[in-house]
Amino acid sequence: MTSMAAKPGIDTGRPHPARVYDFLLGGKDHYEVDRELGEKIPEFMRLAAHENRAFMRRATTWTAQRGVTQFLDIGTGIPTEPNLHQVAQGVHPAARVVYADNDPVIMRHAEALLVGTPEGATRYIEADIREPGVILEQAREHLDFERPITLSLIAIMHFVVDAYDPYGVVRTLVDALPPGSHLALTHVCLDGFAEAGEELNETYTSAIEAQSRSYADIQRFFDGLDLVEPGLVATPRWRKDAPVPPGGERHPTYAGLALKR
Numbered sequence: 339m340t341s342m343a344a345k346p347g348i349d350t351g352r353p354h355p356a357r358v359y360d361f362l363l364g365g366k367d368h369y370e371v372d373r374e375l376g377e378k379i380p381e382f383m384r385l386a387a388h389e390n391r392a393f394m395r396r397a398t399t400w401t402a403q404r405g406v407t408q409f410l411d412i413g414t415g416i417p418t419e420p421n422l423h424q425v426a427q428g429v430h431p432a433a434r435v436v437y438a439d440n441d442p443v444i445m446r447h448a449e450a451l452l453v454g455t456p457e458g459a460t461r462y463i464e465a466d467i468r469e470p471g472v473i474l475e476q477a478r479e480h481l482d483f484e485r486p487i488t489l490s491l492i493a494i495m496h497f498v499v500d501a502y503d504p505y506g507v508v509r510t511l512v513d514a515l516p517p518g519s520h521l522a523l524t525h526v527c528l529d530g531f532a533e534a535g536e537e538l539n540e541t542y543t544s545a546i547e548a549q550s551r552s553y554a555d556i557q558r559f560f561d562g563l564d565l566v567e568p569g570l571v572a573t574p575r576w577r578k579d580a581p582v583p584p585g586g587e588r589h590p591t592y593a594g595l596a597l598k599r
């Protein structure tokens with residue numbers, strides 16, 4: 339796999355989550371430093387990256403089919419087709435999508451994120467989820483907060499370690515949404531992974547600030563919301579008949595979708 343040539347304004351000296359994730363997904367928008375870390379990540383996390391994308395597609399389609407036409411996706415990542423706006427606009431050509439990410443490398447790809455249907459609208463905000471007020475202020479310029487919105491936090495909250503009040507961040511975002519909105523969230527959980535999990539934790543978090551959480555702690559992100567069936571489950575099991583993996587149900591990421599009443 340070839341890595342990108344260094345671009346001004348982008349820190350190529352240390353790995354970044356979006357670029358390591360791109361490597362795991364088999365993309366080509368990463369640097370040597372991202373590839374070096376990505377190569378140390380076990381196969382189960384590589385599969386989990388693909389499963390996260392698949393959950394994003396299923397959850398987006400599910401809420402769009404129930405009438406949601408507005409989407410706020412924070413922690414967008416480097417574009418990987420189909421992107422969220424393509425899925426949403428596949429159901430509602432006039433769907434409006436706001437993307438937000440704090441990695442400047444994504445801005446270089448904004449074109450891929452901003453080309454949607456002529457009837458719909460897609461916007462990109464460079465911002466940090468740890469400042470949810472800033473994201474909400476900018477999102478309000480493009481989305482109508484009087485009508486339901488699907489908030490997607492797919493594989494991002496494990497990058498918001500406890501010191502940054504992750505539950506407060508999600509509460510601020512969810513509080514701003516009107517009834518009929520949804521929260522779609524996936525999160526890393528290495529509880530059942532014993533040594534492999536510890537090794538991954540050490541390898542990854544020595545380079546990138548991140549935190550695995552327990553099932554119960556992931557469930558807390560949905561406090562005050564109604565989890566839709568089948569609840570918080572191993573990501574490939576959310577509304578899909580994935581086979582039980584060898585060794586049982588343990589899975590490195592969990593996924594849930596909840597309704598705000």
Ligand SMILES: C[S@@+](CC[C@H](N)C(=O)[O-])C[C@H]1O[C@@H](n2cnc3c(N)ncnc32)[C@H](O)[C@@H]1O
Nearest residue numbers: 356359413414415439440441466467492493497
């Ligand atoms: C693992 S990728 C997930 C991408 C996409 N949501 C998906 O599931 O395919 C995590 C993304 O979150 C972004 N991210 C990490 N910390 C962030 C923060 N504090 N604020 C905004 N974005 C952040 C990274 O730049 C990266 O693009």
